[in-house]
Amino acid sequence: MILHHRFDGPPDAPVVVLGPSLGTTLDLWEPQLPALTRTWRVLRYDLPGHGGSPAASGFTRGPTVDDLAAGVLALLDRHAVGTVAYAGVSLGGAVGTTLALIAPDRVASLVLCCTSARFGTAESWHERAALVRAEGTKPLAEATRRRWFTAGFPDAERYLDMLRGADPEGYAACCEALAVFDVRDRLGDVRAPALVIAGAEDPATPPEHAEVLARDIPEAESLVVPGAAHLATAERPDVVNEAIRRHLTTRWRTA
Numbered sequence: 001m002i003l004h005h006r007f008d009g010p011p012d013a014p015v016v017v018l019g020p021s022l023g024t025t026l027d028l029w030e031p032q033l034p035a036l037t038r039t040w041r042v043l044r045y046d047l048p049g050h051g052g053s054p055a056a057s058g059f060t061r062g063p064t065v066d067d068l069a070a071g072v073l074a075l076l077d078r079h080a081v082g083t084v085a086y087a088g089v090s091l092g093g094a095v096g097t098t099l100a101l102i103a104p105d106r107v108a109s110l111v112l113c114c115t116s117a118r119f120g121t122a123e124s125w126h127e128r129a130a131l132v133r134a135e136g137t138k139p140l141a142e143a144t145r146r147r148w149f150t151a152g153f154p155d156a157e158r159y160l161d162m163l164r165g166a167d168p169e170g171y172a173a174c175c176e177a178l179a180v181f182d183v184r185d186r187l188g189d190v191r192a193p194a195l196v197i198a199g200a201e202d203p204a205t206p207p208e209h210a211e212v213l214a215r216d217i218p219e220a221e222s223l224v225v226p227g228a229a230h231l232a233t234a235e236r237p238d239v240v241n242e243a244i245r246r247h248l249t250t251r252w253r254t255a
């Protein structure tokens, strides 16, 4: 399956891949584009059933996070892109950690935003998948607002519309991928230098999840972003963009 994707930025510049979270599209990363495309070529993709990617194509069962990482690798191969830096939010971060494990020579630098080595309980993800298959994604919007943003974030509707637009089967399949995702015992094998970012007020992947990533990935630095919940990239692009730029500039080994 080829995931829907797009490139922005200078064609000959080193490539930074940006991975979205459950319920969002590649537009999640719009607030980062001006800061990143000054220097890098940005490759963004949509998760299955989100944005422009079809819900169920090419998978005999629902995709695992390993399958999603293989999907990103297929994009790199298709466009003859060798080694990249990868930044991902939440499920997009899990894809990045997995990519760094299965293709260490292709990931030279990692930014893990509001993500985890293990997201909640399998039961809670199966419950959410069943709810969405029965009723669609719209009933999730209000609870999602409280996980994604601190109270009063003015731009919330723009992001919640991405959730409302997600295909229920694609969203449910991503929930099932999260249900079985667990790389806690493998973090020591991540070779890429990592920047781990947490939203100080994130109820979905609270800063303790980032602490585990930063503790167990051998070369990791961490940052807790004040005034941000789960979508810290959207709420505090000022802080996040500066941190990503600094990490990529100082820690991206190109040789």
Ligand SMILES: O=C(O)CC1=CCC(=O)O1
Residues within 6 Å of the ligand: 020, 021, 022, 023, 089, 090, 091, 092, 119, 144, 147, 178, 204, 230
């Ligand atoms: O539940 C949410 O919306 C938060 C989340 C967990 C994994 C992900 O990608 O988003």
